[in-house]
Amino acid sequence: MQARTRRLGDRIGDVALRLLTGAAALGCIGLVGWIVYEIFELAWPAITEEGLSFVWQTTWDPVHEVFGAFDFIFGTLYTSFWALLIAAPISVAIGLYLSELAPAGVRGIVGTLVEMRAAVPSVVIGLWGILVLGPVVKDYIGPALGAVLGWTPFFKGTPGDVGQLSAVIVLSIMIIPITSSISRELFLTVPPDLKEAAFGLGLTRWEMVRGVVLPFTRSGVFAAIILGLGRALGEAIAVTQVIGNRQGVNWSLFETGDTLASRLANTFYGASSALEKSSLAYLGAILLVITLVANIGAQLIVYRFDPLRERK
Amino acid sequence: MSAQPAQYSLRGTGRMKRRKRVNLAMEIVATAASAVAVAALVWLVVSVLIRGLPALNLDLFTKNQALFGQAGGGIANAIVGSFVIVAFATAFAFPVGVLCAIYVHEFAGATIRQAVRTTLDVLTGVPSILVGIFVFSILVAGGKQSALAGSVALAIIELPLIARGTQEVLALVPGSLREASLALGVSRWRTVLSVVLPTSLSGILTGTMLAIARAAGETAPLLVTSSIVANSTSLDPSKALNSLPVTIFVYSESPDPNQHAQAWAAAFILLVFVLLTNVAARAFLARGRRKLEGAPARRRRLRVYHLFTRP
Numbered sequence: 001m002q003a004r005t006r007r008l009g010d011r012i013g014d015v016a017l018r019l020l021t022g023a024a025a026l027g028c029i030g031l032v033g034w035i036v037y038e039i040f041e042l043a044w045p046a047i048t049e050e051g052l053s054f055v056w057q058t059t060w061d062p063v064h065e066v067f068g069a070f071d072f073i074f075g076t077l078y079t080s081f082w083a084l085l086i087a088a089p090i091s092v093a094i095g096l097y098l099s100e101l102a103p104a105g106v107r108g109i110v111g112t113l114v115e116m117r118a119a120v121p122s123v124v125i126g127l128w129g130i131l132v133l134g135p136v137v138k139d140y141i142g143p144a145l146g147a148v149l150g151w152t153p154f155f156k157g158t159p160g161d162v163g164q165l166s167a168v169i170v171l172s173i174m175i176i177p178i179t180s181s182i183s184r185e186l187f188l189t190v191p192p193d194l195k196e197a198a199f200g201l202g203l204t205r206w207e208m209v210r211g212v213v214l215p216f217t218r219s220g221v222f223a224a225i226i227l228g229l230g231r232a233l234g235e236a237i238a239v240t241q242v243i244g245n246r247q248g249v250n251w252s253l254f255e256t257g258d259t260l261a262s263r264l265a266n267t268f269y270g271a272s273s274a275l276e277k278s279s280l281a282y283l284g285a286i287l288l289v290i291t292l293v294a295n296i297g298a299q300l301i302v303y304r305f306d307p308l309r310e311r312k
Numbered sequence: 313m314s315a316q317p318a319q320y321s322l323r324g325t326g327r328m329k330r331r332k333r334v335n336l337a338m339e340i341v342a343t344a345a346s347a348v349a350v351a352a353l354v355w356l357v358v359s360v361l362i363r364g365l366p367a368l369n370l371d372l373f374t375k376n377q378a379l380f381g382q383a384g385g386g387i388a389n390a391i392v393g394s395f396v397i398v399a400f401a402t403a404f405a406f407p408v409g410v411l412c413a414i415y416v417h418e419f420a421g422a423t424i425r426q427a428v429r430t431t432l433d434v435l436t437g438v439p440s441i442l443v444g445i446f447v448f449s450i451l452v453a454g455g456k457q458s459a460l461a462g463s464v465a466l467a468i469i470e471l472p473l474i475a476r477g478t479q480e481v482l483a484l485v486p487g488s489l490r491e492a493s494l495a496l497g498v499s500r501w502r503t504v505l506s507v508v509l510p511t512s513l514s515g516i517l518t519g520t521m522l523a524i525a526r527a528a529g530e531t532a533p534l535l536v537t538s539s540i541v542a543n544s545t546s547l548d549p550s551k552a553l554n555s556l557p558v559t560i561f562v563y564s565e566s567p568d569p570n571q572h573a574q575a576w577a578a579a580f581i582l583l584v585f586v587l588l589t590n591v592a593a594r595a596f597l598a599r600g601r602r603k604l605e606g607a608p609a610r611r612r613r614l615r616v617y618h619l620f621t622r623p
Contacts (some may be wrong), residue, residue, distance in 0.1 A: 010499035017501040021415030023422070028475065029410045029431045042449050057330060077530075095347035101342055110346055112594075117591045119522075121529020123557045124579045126361065127564045132359045132571065173352055180349065204335035227437075227587045229616065234439025236532040237557075241564055245557045249579045268448070284445050286439070296343045297438030299430060 041290055049275065055280060060247055062272065067258070067279035069286060071247040076253075076259040076287070079164055079239070082205050082231040083171035088225050095183030095221075096209060113182065118177035122312045126241030129170045133163040133241065137169070142254060156252040165253040166242040174235060175228035182224035186217040196272050208311035226298035236261035260287040357583070365578025368575040376543050383570050387578050389545040393553030394422055394567050397538065400549055401466035402469045402564030404478050406520060408472030416475075417482040418504055429479070440519040457552035462538035470523035473521055474489050477519020480514040481600070514600030521593040531557035551594075558581045 040047075046054070050067060057068020091262050098111050142159025149155045159165060190213050198208040214221075234260075244256025245266055271277040371386045379383025416428045418523040447465040451458070485508050493503040509516075534555055541561075556578050563575035 007499075010502070013501040014499055017504060018419050021411045021419060023341075024411035025415040025420065025428050027408060028435070028471065029360040029426060031471075032431050032435050035443065035468075037395050038446050038449045039442060053444040063562045090345045090349065093350055096345040097342035101339060102346070110350055113350050114346075115348075116587065116590060117356070119525055119586050120353075120356065121531070121557060121582060121586060123529065123560045123564075124583055125356065127560055127575055127579050128356050128359050130564055131363075131576075132355075172574040173356075176349055176352075186618050190357070204331050207331065208336040209338075222543070234437075234441070236439065236441040237561060241561070247613055261439055261441050264445065265535055268441075268445060269539065281445060281449075284442050288442055291437055291439055292434065295434060296430075299433050303426075303430075 004311060005195075036288065038211045039281055039284050043086040043278055043285045044174070046275060046278035046282040047285075050279070050282070053100070054279070055286070057189070058247075058249070062276045065273060065275050066194065067276070067282075069283055072247055072258055072260045072263050072283055074241070074249050075247075075257040076233055076290070079159045079171060079243070080229055082164075082168040082253065083175055083232045085173040086168065086224065087175040087179060087228060090275075091179035091219060091225070091228070092183055093207045094176070094180040095187050098180075100209060100213070104300070111181070111255040111264075117173070118181075122174065122235060122238040123241075125170055125173060126238035128167055129238060129242040132171060134166055137161075137166050139211035141165070141169075146254070153251045153254055159254040160168050160244070160256070160258055162242050162252055162256060164250065164257045165255070167239050167259075168253060170238045170242055171232045171235060174238065175209075175232055178231055179224045182227065183221050185214055185218070186220040186224065190216045193268060198227050204205065223298040223301035224283060226294055226301070230291050230294040231238065233294060234261055234287065236265035240265050260284075260290075327554055337542050339403070343584065345584040346435050347503070349505055355610065358527065360579050362578065363573070363576035364583075367577035368580065372574070372577055376545060378570070385574070386552075386569075387556070387559050387574060389541070389543070390554040390559040391542070391581070392421050392545050392547065393538075394528060394555040394557070395457065395547055396547055396553055397462045397466060397534070398524060400460060400463035401470055401527050402520065402524055404463060404467035405470035405474055405523065409515060409519075409523075411476035412471075412475045413482060414504060414509075416507070417479055418500075429476075432476050432495050435468070436476070439532075440465075440469055440530055441532035441536075444536040447533065448536045457536075457538050457540055459538050459549040459551065459553040462555070463549065464529040465537050469530055470520075472525050473523035473526060474516075474519050477522065478512070478516050479520070481515025484515070485511050509573045512600070514596045518593045518597045519587050521596065525589040525593070528589075529557055531561050531581060534558050535561070557595035 032065055048069065049059070054067065054069050056070050057066075058070045059066045059068050060071065061067075089234070094114060098107055098114075101112060129169065138159050138161050142165060143163075145155050189234065192210050194216070195208055198212045203211065240262035243258060243262055245258050245262065246256040247258050247263075249253070250257055262286055264280055268277070268280050271280055371384060373386060373390075373391065374388055375384070375386035376389050377387070412428065412432075416425050420428065444465050447461050447468070449467060451461040451464060489507060489511060490503060493507045494500070497505075538552045538555065539558050541552050541558075546553060560575045560578045560582070563578070565573040566575075568574070
């Protein structure tokens with residue numbers, strides 16, 4: 001029998017490597033649970049103190065220890081919604097350009113450049129957002145939008161250096177590389193015979209895309225957009241640099257605002273009272289739930305959809 | 313549909329012209345979107361270059377912060393601090409990440425494999441500020457900030473990138489290589505250590521370098537774990553150390569133009585580091601690809617692109 005003739009060292013080595021690597025894998029799983037537990041643990045005093053009404057309370061007043069999360073939840077969802085509104089169509093268009101249109105030479109260069117942007121640290125984007133983008137928004141982009149769309153509630157008032165509009169632009173800049181490169185990969189998985197059949201029927205390129213490529217990849221593209229959303233929801237630094245950090249429910253993008261992650265990054269370490277710290281952790285717990293739902297949702301779609309997943 | 317003989321002619325009718333116009337319009341839209349995306353990157357990088365380059369000087373690398381409002385001074389402690397924090401973070405995350413990937417790929421069954429994968433993806437999606445608060449809660453609360461706490465936070469951010477990267481590369485090692493080794497009577501663990509790992513080394517390094525690039529730019533976790541710093545250069549990880557991203561963040565909100573200039577210089581240094589690391593990672597990947605010729609090419613590309621852009 002093979003097992004009997006194996007050397008002692010090999011038997012120990014096999015078991016040892018299995019145990020060691022197994023412990024590491026278990027550690028990875030445990031870590032996620034621990035993070036969730038610890039954040040809820042830290043938030044627990046505030047959860048028991050303020051209950052669920054914390055979610056729709058709008059006052060955030062550390063001096064009188066009155067805390068409510070509504071403004072930050074609104075700011076997070078509102079800026080992410082607008083960022084997605086800008087980034088999603090652009091990302092799909094970039095994905096289509098790179099997979100269907102671009103000449104081979106351009107394809108590699110543009111693809112690499114778009115991905116490179118994913119590597120730029122958010123604090124650098126934020127620095128650029130304050131000092132370069134901010135003035136441009138104030139002097140050019142904002143007034144232009146105000147002139148054309150000033151009659152809607154979304155572009156009322158006068159644009160400033162900082163505000164939700166800058167945050168939306170910065171967020172969409174951060175989402176586009178993620179969403180566009182995943183969509184590009186998805187579009188490349190469309191079987192060429194389907195595409196050729198469409199061309200063979202005399203369809204134009206756009207009709208082929210609308211009739212074959214987009215339906216074939218729909219759920220995957222949707223998942224890619226949700227992944228981008230997850231990124232936007234959790235982005236703390238670049239947003240806190242440009243959004244103005246004042247609470248309030250403002251529908252106008254020219255006004256300032258604040259988001260969950262931004263408030264956390266800005267005030268968590270400096271929080272003076274235990275209840276404020278705990279309330280901030282409560283904000284963190286809400287943010288955690290929102291991002292986990294978005295990410296797990298996206299992954300469920302991807303796993304169900306991914307045509308190249310291992311079938312073992 | 314009636315059975316009349318078709319009356320189609322090959323000459324363009326009004327409808328065909330419209331279809332072609334729509335097609336052209338859509339092609340222009342797609343091209344313009346890509347141009348806008350590239351232009352945004354160029355605008356960003358050029359801004360950093362224009363403002364960062366003139367602010368570079370020797371003092372920046374050799375001196376610490378000048379007193380508020382005074383000219384001069386540098387960010388030496390931030391550069392050293394960033395190096396220390398990221399080095400420790402990588403030292404923590406690398407072994408755990410690689411071991412985790414080996415277990416998943418070499419020992420685990422399908423269910424566990426899927427479970428660990430999902431967990432790692434979830435971990436990637438946890439906002440970095442929450443990772444910071446987690447580490448604050450277990451290491452900093454009640455005590456003091458330290459560079460080590462910052463390293464642990466960054467290690468948690470690096471971990472899924474390294475583990476996922478390694479997994480994808482291990483999946484590319486041809487089964488025949490493993491089987492050949494086992495058929496020669498080599499035990500499982502020796503096969504993993506001396507056949508599988510060396511073959512996938514370049515891929516593992518790619519994932520690690522991308523993780524380092526990501527960690528070097530992370531600000532949010534460091535704000536809560538290592539931000540209240542002394543104005544002196546130190547290598548001691550038990551104290552809170554300054555770092556490039558925290559410096560950029562603090563200076564960017566300062567009213568002092570001298571600090572703005574230094575923020576741009578710091579951003580320039582950070583950006584150059586991150587982009588060079590990225591380019592090097594791609595070079596490693598290309599090398600690895602050549603070595604692993606024969607694995608199914610399509611799948612390799614799909615996974616690899618996820619590596620570069622995962623949030």
